[in-house]
Amino acid sequence: MTDMMLAAPLAAALSAKGYDSLTPVQEAVSAPALAGRDLLVSAQTGSGKTVAFGLAISPEILNGQDTLLFADKPIALVVAPTRELALQVAREFEWLYGPAGAHLATCVGGMDYRTERRALDRGAHVVVGTPGRLRDHIERGSLDLSQLKAVVLDEADEMLDLGFAEDLEFILGAAPETRRTLMFSATVPKEIEKLARTFQRDAARVQVAGESRQHIDISYQALSVLPRDKEHAIFNVLRLHESQTAIVFCKTRANVNHLFARMGNRGFQVVALSGELSQAERSHALQALRDGRARVCIATDVAARGIDLPGLELVIHADLPTNPETLLHRSGRTGRAGKKGTSVLIVPPAEFKKASRILQAAQVTAEWGKPPSADEVQAKDDERLVAHPILSIAAGEEADLANTLLDTYGAEQVAAAFIRLWREGRSAPEVLSDAAVPTAAAAPARPRGEFGASVWFRLSVGHTGRAEARWLLPKICDAGGIAKDSIGAIRVQQDQSFVQIAEAMASRFGTQTQLDTDLVMDRIEGEPDLDARPARPERKPYGSARPERAERTERAPRPERSDRAPYTPKPPRFVEDGETADAPTPRKPYTPREDGDRKPYTPREDRKPYAPRDGAERKPYAPRADGDRKPYTPRAPREDGERKPYAPREGAERKPYAPRADGDRKPYAPREATERRPYAPREERADADRKPRWSPDDKKTRSTGFKSHGGSADKPARSGGYKSHSAEGGARPARPDGEKRPYAPKGDDARPFVKREGAPAKPGGFKSRDTDGKKPFARAKPAAAPKDARDTSKRFTPPKKPRG
Structure with missing residues (x-):
């Protein structure tokens, strides 16, 4: 491990974890020749792939430093298919990059989104997550991949199987193109190779030595x-x-x-x-x-x-x-x-x-x-009970109780109780049926049609019982515990069926086996005659006389009806000249003509021209050639003087309409009162039923007592105290009660008007009149001045705020 040129923090972490040497996949990806290159690694599950890609991306994360500085944006990204695997990768990276002071953040579905966002805001060197949650953080802007240097896809084949191809393309598309992409998978199918060609640049294929021997442990x-x-x-x-x-x-x-x-x-x-x-x-x-x-x-x-x-x-x-x-x-x-x-x-x-x-x-x-x-x-x-290590431990505090049990029940009974207690906490073993083992599973396939040594069995059901091979096959396999390879031919007959069983498996069925309630399987000796058919009754040759039946009687002849007319065929619908219904002329069979034998159509010349009815002579229609037709000439617009006057209908003298100019029209003059004709009553009413028309001569002279008159002999003029009369005004003179008629209300329930005693007389002018008793005219409001001409000097101006 010291020869791999590992960084000091990583070497210290591996030594603290107890690593004496690296696994083959860890050594392969840490080779100096692969530094900075994209990798496509295939290694079996459990070979240390998590630590392997942690070591592979260490140059991008550490950047030659033993202690990492603050990173506001992630440097490395690890994508895992499931939540458990993502959390497992995060735990491995915590102890691997712990001495270097790396900060990790997880983005896993099912966890609190707010907690993950706060961890990303605080800054993380490595982010580990699942495809769906990582895409969610990128779309919401909480995860920025602009400074990403390395991306690892762990279990890439499984992510494609789970349908994360679109999410992976989105995540890799959001990362910089200068990033380093590493794909780790137990197998490398065609889909992984296609994804590698799309998102990797000159990727190195790392195949761990001994991969051909899958899972040797x-x-x-x-x-x-x-x-x-x-x-x-x-x-x-x-x-x-x-x-x-x-x-x-x-x-x-x-x-x-x-x-x-x-x-x-x-x-x-x-x-x-x-x-x-x-x-x-x-x-x-x-x-x-x-x-x-x-x-x-x-x-x-x-x-x-x-x-x-x-x-x-x-x-x-x-x-x-x-x-x-x-x-x-x-x-x-x-x-x-x-x-x-x-x-x-x-x-x-x-x-x-x-x-x-x-x-x-x-x-x-x-x-x-x-x-x-x-x-x-x-x-x-x-x-396991006999070899249990607890039996080899000497008795301690429980020695007194052990001696008491031995003295009370004896050693044999105590041992038997111990065995029962041991078995009581475990499930009892199950009794299984004997099943066939495919000894020829690895043997080469036999030629088609050859089955080998076999034994035939007869089944008690056939076509009459609706038996079929696909229905009998599973029943035979379950009854004998054999595979369908041990069953040869199945022949279903009319009332029975035959099945061929391999000789090595025939002993499982014995001489007779009950497959179902009404289905029995019997062993037979030799091969059945599958071509034999059930015997049929012997038939006599064709033409031999039938045996006479004693009970058969001759049928009486059918009586003829004398009233039934003899059959007469119907005459044809179309009878040509010389034909009769009894002896029609034979017709020639129809023979279609070829296209070349047909004559061209020629219209008849003896056709008469069309003659209209009622003796009207009408010339036949003769189409004109295009050159004979006269061109269409639109009519020129007529002047006002060229138009003919309007001709009214017969019996009505009507002058033609002549529009007048605006200057020729006479102004509207209302008719005088004397020029109006008197009202003419309708003819259907009698003159006696109508009232005579009112005439100005019949108007009676009004009395001078009205407000607009000067009074008369029968009604004197009113005093000057009224609003429309005397100009002097003054108080209204009091009248004796006898000279004024009492107020007569319209309704019967209304009270009569009674003048109050001692009420002062009203002054000569009302509240809305002048002193002379006349109502003043309403004064018109002055027109509003234009907007520009208004006086703005009196507008309200808010006071300015004092400074300071």
């Missing part, structure tokens, strides 16, 4: 079990190994929840990890595994990616992985840092070929076998 086992014994086989495997920490992989969340409930009922200390859990629940589950409160973790592929569990010794594949990369990632959780691990595949007979293809593509060799039986699990428990 992991032993692979493939256990053949029946479908109904999958869960029981998992229980026995866990009980057989009794590892400190184990993980069971399932395909879906539903399988995780189902297996979690089953194992909890069996007494296993188990936790579950799936995508439906919150971040707090995931953290509690992982902490329980680290503290030892739980020993088994059931998880899906996505939820378990990136978790680092201490002492993980066993990995069980309850559901087969979908591809070789998933198998390597699952198994890579164990066998880390030189420790041994075991990866167990639970393989039903129907998935033998799939398991073989995945193992072959992953370049790993698995040991095929059967799951541990109940006796094997019990024997392993007894062996």
Whole structure:
């Protein structure tokens, strides 16, 4: 490690952590020849990749300094696919760059956004996060990548599988083009190579020596079990190994929840990890595994990616992985840092070929076998009990109690009780059915049509029972615990069926096996005659006389109807000359003519011209040539003098309309009163029913007592005290009560007007009149002056504020 030219803070951190030497991948990326270059590194899971890319980007972070100065913007960025892996990388960087005084910030989904933003505002040299949360910080402006010098994509293949390609492109697009980009992955598929070509410049491909031997510290086992014994086989495997920490992989969340409930009922200390859990629940589950409160973790592929569990010794594949990369990632959780691990595949007979293809593509060799039986699990428990180190410790404070137990119950009974207590806290082993092991899994494929030595069996169902090969195949596999490769031909007959079983597996069915309620499978000797057909009754040759039936009677002839007319064919619809209905003239068959044989159309010359009705002579239409037509000439506008006068209709003398000029019109003159004609009543009313028209001569002379007259003999003039009369005004003279008529109100309920006694007389002028008693004219308001001509000298001017 001293020959790698590591910086002093990093060397001190590795020595404090107990590193005596670097792993192959750490030595490869720290080579001086790769300094400053983009890297595409592929190494198996658990080979120390986190420390490897921490050492690889140390020149960009330290920049030749032993102690880092304040950084307002991050220098390095690490992107991880899951929250657990991002937090794990942050923990590794804390002790690796702790002596250099580096500040780290995490941006992980599910955490408090405000806390992360405050950490970024305080300044961080390295930022570790997941793609989604990092993009969120960049879009909101809380994360600035303008001074970024190095970017690391950890588990790049998994980020592409999870659909983070768009987020990665956004993050790398926001970073400077002069940055250094490093990609670490357990496998390098085509998608990773495409991403590397897009965002890396002249990347160096680092392939760790010995990568062809994947996971040399992991032993692979493939256990053949029946479908109904999958869960029981998992229980026995866990009980057989009794590892400190184990993980069971399932395909879906539903399988995780189902297996979690089953194992909890069996007494296993188990936790579950799936995508439906919150971040707090995931953290509690992982902490329980680290503290030892739980020993088994059931998880899906996505939820378990990136978790680092201490002492993980066993990995069980309850559901087969979908591809070789998933198998390597699952198994890579164990066998880390030189420790041994075991990866167990639970393989039903129907998935033998799939398991073989995945193992072959992953370049790993698995040991095929059967799951541990109940006796094997019990024997392993007894062996652990006898070899338990607590039995070799001398008695201490509990010696008195031990002697009391021995004296009371005896040594044999105390030992038996100890064994019962030991087994009570553990799940009882399960009894499994015997399943076939694919011994020929690695053998070359046999030629098509050759099955080898076999034994035939007869099934008690055929076409009449709606039997089909696809329905019989799984029943036969489950009954005998064999794979479908051990089954040859299946021939379904009318009332029975025949199946061909490999000779090595025939003993599993015996002479007779009950497959279902009404389905029995019997062994037969030799080969069945599949071409034989059931015997049919012998038929007599064609033409032989039928045997007469005794009960058959001759049918009486049908009586003829005398009233029915003989059949007469209908005559044709069109009868030509010379034809009759009885002897029609035979017609020639239709023969189509060719295009060259047809004559061109020639109009007839003997057609008569069109003759209109009612004797009107009309010339036939003769189209003119284009040259014969006269050009269209629009009419010139007529002058006012050229227009003809308006001709009124017959019987009405009407002068033509002549518009007059404005100067020729006479001014409007109202008619005098004498020129108006008297009103002419309507004819339908009689003159006697109408009143005579009013005449000015009939107007009576008003009395001088009115306000606008001078009075008369019958009504004297009013006194000068009224408003419109005497100019002198003065007080109104008092009148005797007898000379004034009392006030007569309109309604019956109104009270009569009574003059108050002693009321003073009103002065000659009212409040709104002048002294002479006349109402003054209303004075018009003066017109407003123009805006520019207004006097602005009297406008209000606010006082100025005093200075100071």
